[in-house]
Amino acid sequence: MSANQEFYIQSLLKGDPKGLRQIYQEFLPRIRKLITTKGGSEQDAQDIFQNALILLYEKAQKPGFKLTSNFYTLLYGVSWNLWGNRLQKKSFKEVSIPENVKYSTDDDIQMDMERSEEQALFWEAFKELGEDCQRLMRLFFEKVKMEEIAEKMGYASVGYAKKRKFQCKEKLVGLVKEDVRFEELQRSK
Amino acid sequence: MQKEELYDKIEKYLAGELSGNELSSFEQLLEKDNSLKAELELHRKLSKELGNPKKNLLNDQLFNLREEFTIKEESVKTETPIRSINWKRNLSIAATFLLLASAFWYFLNKENPTEEIFAEDPIIKVDPIDSVIDKEAINPERIVEQEPKEDPKINETPLATPQEEIREEIVQQEPKEEIPKTDPKPVYNFDNNADFEGMIAANASEKAFKFNVEIPTASATLASKDGQTPVQIGGLLTAPELQEGEQMLAHFFKNTSKTLDPENAIGKLNLRLKKEEEDEDVFAFAGKVNYFFNAFKIINVEPGLYYYTISKKGGEQEGIKYTGKFKVSTSE
Numbered sequence: 411m412s413a414n415q416e417f418y419i420q421s422l423l424k425g426d427p428k429g430l431r432q433i434y435q436e437f438l439p440r441i442r443k444l445i446t447t448k449g450g451s452e453q454d455a456q457d458i459f460q461n462a463l464i465l466l467y468e469k470a471q472k473p474g475f476k477l478t479s480n481f482y483t484l485l486y487g488v489s490w491n492l493w494g495n496r497l498q499k500k501s502f503k504e505v506s507i508p509e510n511v512k513y514s515t516d517d518d519i520q521m522d523m524e525r526s527e528e529q530a531l532f533w534e535a536f537k538e539l540g541e542d543c544q545r546l547m548r549l550f551f552e553k554v555k556m557e558e559i560a561e562k563m564g565y566a567s568v569g570y571a572k573k574r575k576f577q578c579k580e581k582l583v584g585l586v587k588e589d590v591r592f593e594e595l596q597r598s599k
Numbered sequence: 600m601q602k603e604e605l606y607d608k609i610e611k612y613l614a615g616e617l618s619g620n621e622l623s624s625f626e627q628l629l630e631k632d633n634s635l636k637a638e639l640e641l642h643r644k645l646s647k648e649l650g651n652p653k654k655n656l657l658n659d660q661l662f663n664l665r666e667e668f669t670i671k672e673e674s675v676k677t678e679t680p681i682r683s684i685n686w687k688r689n690l691s692i693a694a695t696f697l698l699l700a701s702a703f704w705y706f707l708n709k710e711n712p713t714e715e716i717f718a719e720d721p722i723i724k725v726d727p728i729d730s731v732i733d734k735e736a737i738n739p740e741r742i743v744e745q746e747p748k749e750d751p752k753i754n755e756t757p758l759a760t761p762q763e764e765i766r767e768e769i770v771q772q773e774p775k776e777e778i779p780k781t782d783p784k785p786v787y788n789f790d791n792n793a794d795f796e797g798m799i800a801a802n803a804s805e806k807a808f809k810f811n812v813e814i815p816t817a818s819a820t821l822a823s824k825d826g827q828t829p830v831q832i833g834g835l836l837t838a839p840e841l842q843e844g845e846q847m848l849a850h851f852f853k854n855t856s857k858t859l860d861p862e863n864a865i866g867k868l869n870l871r872l873k874k875e876e877e878d879e880d881v882f883a884f885a886g887k888v889n890y891f892f893n894a895f896k897i898i899n900v901e902p903g904l905y906y907y908t909i910s911k912k913g914g915e916q917e918g919i920k921y922t923g924k925f926k927v928s929t930s931e
Contacts, residue, residue, distance in 0.1 A: 425660055
């Protein structure tokens with residue numbers, strides 16, 4: 411593989427701003443075209459593109475991962491399958507995508523896709539929280555002690571930090587559960 | 600239990616901070632209460648996913664880039680028309696389909712005139728039938744296995760017998776161009792065209808016209824003789840019943856072609872469709888009909904990677920119904 415292909419993967423793994431921007435510049439238009447010509451909106455295209463990148467990131471993180479293909483080929487395949495999966499969800503039980511649309515790799519790609527949809531849902535809900543809640547929840551999820559959280563957030567007491575943490579989490583859980591995709595994901599289990 | 604108390608319990612349980620009576624009574628509750636189980640599971644997943652610092656970093660950037668790269672104008676959301684297909688029925692069709700395909704393959708092997716023509720000197724090298732053709736075609740990892748390496752010699756997959764000498768000759772006949780050392784151009788171009796690979800991957804999206812192309816297989820390498828390469832395209836098409844006289848047409852393209860538009864094609868081939876008459880009942884559903892097609896042509900091309908498209912004859916504006924590829928290699 412050329413150094414360039416490896417560069418994209420490394421950018422994903424390191425969260426390198428320059429590399430990530432390059433990935434968007436080079437590949438988003440093509441994936442956008444794919445999704446929008448298959449009945450998706452700009453929003454859908456952005457969703458799929460982002461999810462596909464996250465999925466590739468996860469794949470690349472696994473020990474023993476080796477980029478054996480062109481980065482774009484991989485991205486295209488993953489995007490296509492994510493979109494097919496979504497279309498299938500939209501139509502609920504009426505299967506509209508033939509089985510052979512899904513490419514099956516060594517690992518269970520369907521599981522990967524479900525997980526990636528779920529993760530995207532979590533992140534979108536998270537991004538809907540206020541700045542304050544996002545910071546607080548981030549610290550909480552990273553298992554920072556409540557005392558330290560109170561201090562970092564500039565709260566007067568640990569009690570208030572706990573109260574605030576509950577409010578933020580309630581909001582987050584509510585946002586996740588409200589999302590139609592959440593129900594769909596539960597159903598598909 | 601109040602929500603706040605519930606969250607607290609769940610978090611403590613996940614953190615392994617419950618013990619004794621508290622733990623056992625919570626576990627008892629869990630066992631009885633499926634909604635509690637679901638709630639616990641959600642909290643666990645949220646904590647795992649959102650508590651991943653690397654994911655945080657990556658997602659922050661992706662959300663920012665997304666903001667920046669989103670086309671702002673209110674794009675008209677087109678609802679995808681989703682055909683409702685009875686899946687059970689579809690499965691039984693698929694099974695019959697496979698049967699027919701194998702029967703067809705047998706028929707091809709047995710009666711195909713091209714096979715007879717080349718009976719003594721089989722220059723068409725076709726891989727054995729593989730029911731996962733479609734999967735192969737859309738599996739990027741698999742596609743990549745065929746991806747050419749830098750050295751053109753390695754790429755020219757030798758057929759039955761290695762043709763080292765001949766290849767040397769041909770290489771020498773090629774006009775030697777002055778090329779910068781940093782960018783050595785292969786004599787023959789076997790490079791995948793990313794956009795066309797995308798088209799192959801998108802084959803399965805065409806729901807109205809379902810092609811099962813048996814020949815050439817996704818990894819076929821066709822042998823050329825004196826610069827002439829016999830190409831055969833054969834398989835099964837399941838489609839809405841076609842009008843009298845409607846036919847399919849294949850176009851061939853170089854991998855270096857800019858687009859798959861017919862004007863860029865280096866050749867074309869009529870695919871005469873033969874309607875499958877038997878078992879009409881089985882295929883009557885949804886107005887779909889099975890057509891066999893099998894066409895043959897000798898094309899005059901240099902070794903390399905070629906793509907082909909199948910579209911309705913005279914209906915190119917309707918779009919490409921299928922995209923495939925094959926390699927052409929040298930042989931005696």
